[in-house]
Amino acid sequence: xxxxxxxxxxxxRLQRLRQRLAEQEQAQAYRRWSAMREQLQALQAHAQxxxxxASSRLTSAPSADAIAAEQYWxxxxxxxxxxxxxxxxxxxxEELHRQAWQQSDQRRLEIxxxxxxxxxxxxxxxxxxxxxxxxxxxHEMDELVLRAWSRQAExxxxxxxxxxxxxxxxxxxxxxxxxxPLAAGGQIPTSEExxx
Numbered sequence: 001x002x003x004x005x006x007x008x009x010x011x012x013r014l015q016r017l018r019q020r021l022a023e024q025e026q027a028q029a030y031r032r033w034s035a036m037r038e039q040l041q042a043l044q045a046h047a048q049x050x051x052x053x054a055s056s057r058l059t060s061a062p063s064a065d066a067i068a069a070e071q072y073w074x075x076x077x078x079x080x081x082x083x084x085x086x087x088x089x090x091x092x093x094e095e096l097h098r099q100a101w102q103q104s105d106q107r108r109l110e111i112x113x114x115x116x117x118x119x120x121x122x123x124x125x126x127x128x129x130x131x132x133x134x135x136x137x138x139h140e141m142d143e144l145v146l147r148a149w150s151r152q153a154e155x156x157x158x159x160x161x162x163x164x165x166x167x168x169x170x171x172x173x174x175x176x177x178x179x180x181p182l183a184a185g186g187q188i189p190t191s192e193e194x195x196x
Contacts, residue, residue, distance in 0.1 A: 033097035
């Protein structure tokens with residue numbers, strides 16, 4: 001009996017390996033995107049904190065030292081400009097990481113579809129192999145039964161042939177008219193009597 005062999009097994013294994021690698025790549029891309037989102041949220045929270053601090057300082061009593069206040073506002077403005085640029089860069093990086101994650105997800109989906117298609121083909125080939133195997137096994141079983149039946153029929157015909165050769169003599173002997181002198185008179189004739 002032949003063994004099951006899927007012609008595309010090597011391709012299926014390769015695609016499964018590519019699928020695992022694509023899943024790992026997608027997971028890494030998601031982690032990078034998630035980390036970038038956290039950094040962006042932290043930067044946004046820092047910007048809000050500075051903005052809240054500046055607005056509370058404006059509502060508080062004016063400082064006695066005008067030069068220190070002016071310096072504070074100048075440094076704050078510079079810090080906010082730099083922070084705004086950092087936020088823009090962080091948003092761009094976050095968007096790039098999100099797109100990279102989506103692309104890796106698309107690649108994984110494409111590879112997964114290929115693997116599923118190859119698995120389906122393998123299953124179809126397996127079912128066809130099983131059908132062929134059942135037909136082969138049924139043919140073998142039919143052959144064995146036919147051989148056994150042939151041997152039994154041959155043995156019966158030999159027995160019947162031997163029996164039929166003996167049977168007609170017995171039947172013919174019992175149906176034959178009786179001419180023997182013993183049967184006619186009930187006594188065995190002597191040689192003189194039989195010469196008559």
